[in-house]
Each structure stands twice: as C-alpha cells, then as structure tokens.
Amino acid sequence: MTSTSLRHRFPGVSDGWARFDAPAGTQMVDVSIEATSAWMQSTSLACSGGWFEASQATGDLVGRARDTVGRLFHADPAGVVFGPNMTTLTFAVSRAVSATLRPGDRVIGTRLDHEANVSPWRYACQAAGADHVLAPFDPTTGTLPPEHVIELIDERTRWVTLPGASNLLGTAPDLRPIIDAAHAVGARVYVDAVALAPHQRIDIAALGCDALVTSPYKWYGPHSGLVWIDPDLMEELPAFKVRPAPDHGPGRFETGMPNFEAIAGVEAAARFLLEEDMDRVAAYEMAVFEPLLSGLQSIRGVTVYGPRGLDGRTPTAAFRIDGVEPADVARAMAADRIAVWDGHNYAVEVVESLGLTDRGGVVRAGLARYLDPDDVQRLLRVVERLAAWS
Numbered sequence: 001m002t003s004t005s006l007r008h009r010f011p012g013v014s015d016g017w018a019r020f021d022a023p024a025g026t027q028m029v030d031v032s033i034e035a036t037s038a039w040m041q042s043t044s045l046a047c048s049g050g051w052f053e054a055s056q057a058t059g060d061l062v063g064r065a066r067d068t069v070g071r072l073f074h075a076d077p078a079g080v081v082f083g084p085n086m087t088t089l090t091f092a093v094s095r096a097v098s099a100t101l102r103p104g105d106r107v108i109g110t111r112l113d114h115e116a117n118v119s120p121w122r123y124a125c126q127a128a129g130a131d132h133v134l135a136p137f138d139p140t141t142g143t144l145p146p147e148h149v150i151e152l153i154d155e156r157t158r159w160v161t162l163p164g165a166s167n168l169l170g171t172a173p174d175l176r177p178i179i180d181a182a183h184a185v186g187a188r189v190y191v192d193a194v195a196l197a198p199h200q201r202i203d204i205a206a207l208g209c210d211a212l213v214t215s216p217y218k219w220y221g222p223h224s225g226l227v228w229i230d231p232d233l234m235e236e237l238p239a240f241k242v243r244p245a246p247d248h249g250p251g252r253f254e255t256g257m258p259n260f261e262a263i264a265g266v267e268a269a270a271r272f273l274l275e276e277d278m279d280r281v282a283a284y285e286m287a288v289f290e291p292l293l294s295g296l297q298s299i300r301g302v303t304v305y306g307p308r309g310l311d312g313r314t315p316t317a318a319f320r321i322d323g324v325e326p327a328d329v330a331r332a333m334a335a336d337r338i339a340v341w342d343g344h345n346y347a348v349e350v351v352e353s354l355g356l357t358d359r360g361g362v363v364r365a366g367l368a369r370y371l372d373p374d375d376v377q378r379l380l381r382v383v384e385r386l387a388a389w390s
C-alpha cells in the first residue's frame with residue numbers, strides 16, 4: 001500500500017461509520033470546510049464586479065478557483081463554469097445545444113450513463129426535432145466497447161455524450177477513440193466525469209473533449225457543480241441568460257449570483273487533490289478496493305456486476321445477494337453502521353440493461369480516500385452473514 005487512510009482529515013467519518021456511500025457524495029475534507037467557513041466569516045462577502053474591496057476580493061476568489069480547477073483538470077481556466085450541481089449545469093448546456101440542433105441531427109449517448117447525462121439530452125433533441133440515440137454497453141462484462149458508440153456516429157451527429165465512469169458499475173470506458181471518431185465528423189463531445197474525477201487523474205487537454213462536467217461534492221468539497229466548456233465553444237453556444245449578465249466568458253452560463261461560499265470550498269478541495277496527487281489517490285483506493293472486489297466475487301450466492309478486474313474501472317462495486325433484496329442488504333448494513341446505497345442510483349439505463357429494474361437494482365459500495373482495509377472487512381463480514389442465511 002502506498003499510504004494510509006486520510007480518515008483524520010475528514011470530520012464526517014469521525015463517528016465510526018464506514019461510509020461506502022461516497023459515489024453519492026463524499027465527506028468534506030478539513031481544508032475545504034475551513035475555507036468555506038473562513039469565507040463566510042470574512043469581510044469579503046459581496047457580489048463580484050464592483051469597485052469596493054469586498055467585491056474585488058469576491059471576484060479574486062472566483063478567479064483563483066477557476067485557476068485551481070483548471071490545474072486539477074489540466075484545462076484552460078477560462079472554460080470553468082460554476083453552478084449548483086451537475087444536473088442543473090447539464091440542463092443549461094443541453095438547452096443551449098438544443099437551440100443549435102436541426103431536425104434530423106443526432107445526439108448519441110450511452111446506456112452506461114447516469115440519468116443526468118441522458119434526460120437533458122433527450123429533452124434537447126425533442127425540442128429541436130433531432131434524434132437521441134443510446135449506445136448499449138455489454139451487460140455481461142459491464143464494459144462499453146468504444147465500437148458500440150463509434151458505429152452510431154455519422155455525418156448527422158452533432159454531439160456525443162459520454163460517461164467518464166459509471167456511477168453504478170465503476171466502469172471507466174476508453175473515451176479517446178470515441179472522441180476522435182466524433183471529431184472526425186465535426187461532432188462535439190460532452191463527458192460526465194462526476195464518477196471519474198474523485199478517483200483518477202483527468203487531463204482535459206490530452207482527452208480532447210469539448211466539455212466535461214463534475215460535482216465537487218463527490219471529491220471532498222461542498223455541494224456544487226462545475227462544467228468546463230472549451231472557451232471558443234462557450235462563445236458560440238447561445239446561452240440562456242438575462243441581458244445584463246456577461247456576454248463573454250463563463251459568466252454567460254453562471255445564471256445569477258454564484259455560490260461564493262461553496263466556490264471557496266471547491267477551490268480548497270481542488271488544492272487538496274492537487275497536493276495529494278491523483279495518481280497516489282488512485283493507487284491507495286485501488287489497493288483498498290482489491291480485497292473488496294475479490295472478496296465479494298468469492299462469496300457464494302453473491303453476484304458482482306461490472307468489470308471483473310481492476311483495469312478500466314473506478315473503485316465502485318455493484319452486487320446482489322441471492323434471496324435478499326438490495327434494500328434489505330442496505331438496511332442490514334446500516335444496522336452495523338455501514339452506509340451503502342441500493343436501487344438504481346439514477347443509473348436507470350444501466351439497471352434496465354441488467355434486467356434488474358423490477359428486482360430492486362443492486363447494492364452499491366464505493367471507496368473514498370477516507371476508507372481503509374478494516375472498513376472493507378466489516379462490509380464483507382455482513383455480506384458473508386447475509387449470504388449464509390439466504
């Protein structure tokens with residue numbers, strides 16, 4: 001193992017609970033809590049854009065946060081847009097895209113996606129008379145072979161919307177060949193990196209996507225969202241904004257006043273990840289995850305969904321226990337102070353593809369930087385007990 005758990009940096013796990021609910025939202029890291037609180041206690045609370053000191057400090061905070069987020073994702077900070085959450089931002093971007101679509105155009109998504117990267121695009125297509133097509137993943141391996149998307153891409157395609165990682169199965173598809181195929185026909189690519197950003201280094205410049213969205217509350221910051229949009233594309237897209245709002249730059253998509261308190265916390269959380277180094281975060285998490293995955297796979301009566309090995313995935317496991325409803329598994333875990341989610345977790349298309357829609361979906365257990373090998377053993381003991389009874 002490359003390092004030890006950082007549990008001591010997360011007040012939210014000081015009560016002894018094993019918080020495997022990280023894919024739904026992580027606990028905030030100490031520096032992010034402190035930065036949020038320090039901002040609220042400061043004399044700088046104001047709207048940005050004015051001549052007085054507090055207003056200038058607020059503007060500086062947002063600029064600093066764009067820079068730090070740009071460094072974290074290796075992207076031009078001028079493309080960083082802050083917002084309330086991924087879903088709201090994706091509705092905003094897809095609404096702008098909708099105004100550029102024509103009847104017969106195509107938007108291609110995937111069935112591996114969280115619903116927040118499906119429904120907004122469906123509405124955008126409906127409004128424009130365009131087609132919304134979803135590429136299937138392979139339900140037996142939980143993987144998304146790039147060809148499944150590439151073979152749907154043609155000259156009618158305007159946008160391809162992809163999952164950085166599945167929030168349910170952990171699958172992290174190989175995006176680069178799909179992005180290249182999309183660009184070859186002049187299409188744009190939108191990546192939902194909400195379930196990827198907490199676990200792996202993201203290099204937007206190398207990936208070459210046109211927009212990428214993430215939620216800082218999944219990577220140790222406060223509840224909020226951010227989307228990076230290629231700055232040239234951002235100028236072209238017809239943003240829905242009030243007339244006095246900025247005509248250029250990220251302000252076009254930041255409707256109304258941003259949540260400056262949260263932005264202070266986002267900046268600190270991004271700095272935390274830069275200091276920790278995403279490759280080290282990934283190495284630690286995968287080392288803790290390996291016994292969880294292999295342990296679940298070895299228990300009789302347990303079915304694990306998604307990629308079998310550690311490659312091409314994030315440390316999120318989805319499973320069922322024969323004869324026990326996922327909700328009952330989650331309830332039994334809660335009685336032992338272990339937090340997991342059950343059901344579809346908004347991965348509606350994934351659960352339907354697995355034929356589990358009417359069967360309670362799956363149990364989902366995901367890692368974060370504050371979980372350690374003892375937490376994994378606690379979870380496995382409950383699964384063994386439930387599997388032995390069933």
Ligand SMILES: Cc1ncc(COP(=O)(O)O)c(C=O)c1O
Nearest residue numbers: 085086087114116167194195215
């Ligand atoms: C992969 C993925 N995409 C999108 C979302 C929606 O994010 P938000 O809550 O920021 O709207 C989630 C939330 O769980 C998610 O896991």
